[in-house]
Amino acid sequence: MIDMDPGLDTKLRAFFEHIEASSPPSGLTDFDVAAGDRRRRSMFNVFAGLAGAAVVAAGVAVFAIQLRSHDSPPPAPAESSQRLPRFKVHGDTRVLVPVTYGRGSVTLPAFTLAPGESVYVQVACKSGTTADTVQVGQNQRFGSAIAGCSTPTGGHGGWFGTDQGGPSGGSVTTYVTADPAVSWEILMTDGPPPILAPRGSRALRPVAYGRGSGRVPEFTAAKDYFIAIDCSGAGSLTIVSSLSQAATILCAQYAQFYFTPSEQVPGKPVSLSVVAPSGVGWEVEVFEDGGPSPGACATLRDQGGLKPTPCAASSS
Amino acid sequence: MGVIAAASAVPAGEAPTERTFEAVAVPDARRLYSLAMSILRDEGEAEDAVQETLLKAWRSWESVARMERPAAWLTRVCVNHCISRRRLLRSRGWPPLALIDNATPAHGDPASDLIDIDRAYRRLSLRQRAAITLNYRHGYSVEECAVFMGCRPGTVRAHLARGLATLRKELGND
Numbered sequence: 001m002i003d004m005d006p007g008l009d010t011k012l013r014a015f016f017e018h019i020e021a022s023s024p025p026s027g028l029t030d031f032d033v034a035a036g037d038r039r040r041r042s043m044f045n046v047f048a049g050l051a052g053a054a055v056v057a058a059g060v061a062v063f064a065i066q067l068r069s070h071d072s073p074p075p076a077p078a079e080s081s082q083r084l085p086r087f088k089v090h091g092d093t094r095v096l097v098p099v100t101y102g103r104g105s106v107t108l109p110a111f112t113l114a115p116g117e118s119v120y121v122q123v124a125c126k127s128g129t130t131a132d133t134v135q136v137g138q139n140q141r142f143g144s145a146i147a148g149c150s151t152p153t154g155g156h157g158g159w160f161g162t163d164q165g166g167p168s169g170g171s172v173t174t175y176v177t178a179d180p181a182v183s184w185e186i187l188m189t190d191g192p193p194p195i196l197a198p199r200g201s202r203a204l205r206p207v208a209y210g211r212g213s214g215r216v217p218e219f220t221a222a223k224d225y226f227i228a229i230d231c232s233g234a235g236s237l238t239i240v241s242s243l244s245q246a247a248t249i250l251c252a253q254y255a256q257f258y259f260t261p262s263e264q265v266p267g268k269p270v271s272l273s274v275v276a277p278s279g280v281g282w283e284v285e286v287f288e289d290g291g292p293s294p295g296a297c298a299t300l301r302d303q304g305g306l307k308p309t310p311c312a313a314s315s316s
Numbered sequence: 317m318g319v320i321a322a323a324s325a326v327p328a329g330e331a332p333t334e335r336t337f338e339a340v341a342v343p344d345a346r347r348l349y350s351l352a353m354s355i356l357r358d359e360g361e362a363e364d365a366v367q368e369t370l371l372k373a374w375r376s377w378e379s380v381a382r383m384e385r386p387a388a389w390l391t392r393v394c395v396n397h398c399i400s401r402r403r404l405l406r407s408r409g410w411p412p413l414a415l416i417d418n419a420t421p422a423h424g425d426p427a428s429d430l431i432d433i434d435r436a437y438r439r440l441s442l443r444q445r446a447a448i449t450l451n452y453r454h455g456y457s458v459e460e461c462a463v464f465m466g467c468r469p470g471t472v473r474a475h476l477a478r479g480l481a482t483l484r485k486e487l488g489n490d
Contacts, residue, residue, distance in 0.1 A: 002476050011432075012452065015437065025349075
């Protein structure tokens with residue numbers, strides 16, 4: 001180590017001690033990647049309820065993204081007294097932006113998407129004033145928003161972009177726009193997003209998830225069931241039941257897809273296989289009641305309703 | 317001397333997961349923040365540097381967690397981010413940094429000494445600050461400093477010598 005004369009040594013020592021005595025912002029010591037609770041059942045009701053609000057908010061939140069230079073102030077940490085709900089991610093989900101806490105408007109570090117890869121954004125917010133909204137935009141695109149920050153429980157929701165990676169992938173920079181009084185947290189992962197239960201349906205078995213081709217654990221249904229599928233990535237996914245019924249989904253086209261096999265035998269065990277390229281991530285969940293009619297497929301509409309759609313992927 | 321709190325690697329047999337990241341990397345944030353503050357002398361920039369460092373660590377956690385000394389990796393990333401980030405801001409005409417506080421204590425007051433040393437320290441280049449922080453304050457050898465800063469040991473010695481000469485001159489100790 002360098003030799004130091006006593007006078008300078010004393011001053012430098014006091015100087016560094018002064019620096020080290022300052023506490024880091026709580027946002028750093030709280031830096032947090034939510035542990036992967038592999039079953040997101042507890043999240044479903046929250047998402048089902050709040051996704052509606054998120055969609056409505058997104059509809060009115062068309063805003064021009066203000067490109068910010070790197071000279072913009074860094075995120076101020078959320079106060080510990082305003083800790084927001086924890087997000088959940090699957091164990092195999094690729095985290096694009098780890099859970100980040102902040103306040104006001106900031107530019108988040110850029111990340112790179114693979115071709116066809118999608119982004120799932122989860123945002124929560126809380127406000128000390130009447131400021132109520134957090135808007136999130138990416139690159140030059142318009143964004144979506146979460147409202148309800150000023151409510152006693154804060155705002156919470158998520159959305160999913162199916163075309164963000166585009167045909168060749170690329171760098172994505174995220175801009176968060178909020179009032180300085182609004183504390184927020186954000187987590188960005190690749191897709192797919194959580195499966196939402198259609199109105200009136202009941203989950204029969206826990207979510208299965210994976211990447212590329214795989215199998216869904218066997219289940220037995222006492223009455224008619226339907227299969228919910230989410231996928232993300234470049235290419236299509238085909239789901240095949242042990243009764244040789246299949247549906248094919250173009251992942252870039254559908255985020256939420258529901259399929260009711262036509263030939264069902266109550267009480268007979270069913271196993272499902274997923275056939276997909278290795279870059280496709282997926283989730284499969286089985287429900288009773290409230291799905292498409294037997295032999296039909298559907299996608300989810302606003303408010304949990306279903307919209308009929310072909311059971312095979314088209315190139316359009 | 318020194319504030320190195322070496323993070324321990326993931327225990328044998330345990331997979332590098334979110335839990336091990338939170339257990340190993342996140343507690344190092346305080347040390348990294350002090351390091352970044354010592355080099356950058358700006359709270360916001362220091363916070364940014366640590367967030368960037370943890371973000372890189374998270375993205376590479378599979379390999380970082382299996383390193384023998386993840387703390388050293390974190391230090392190297394943080395130091396390099398501080399130097400490069402600040403360089404960018406300076407080239408854009410980043411405004412001069414404020415002193416430790418806005419008060420102007422009387423000469424001889426400990427707070428006055430802090431302001432004097434801070435003013436002198438801010439005259440150092442970022443590499444000189446990094447060399448002094450790592451070697452003098454954190455106790456790393458010149459060779460280790462060279463690894464963290466991505467330069468030769470001789471360059472580190474030069475940064476140390478010039479940095480200390482500037483401090484002595486500014487503080488009237490020469």
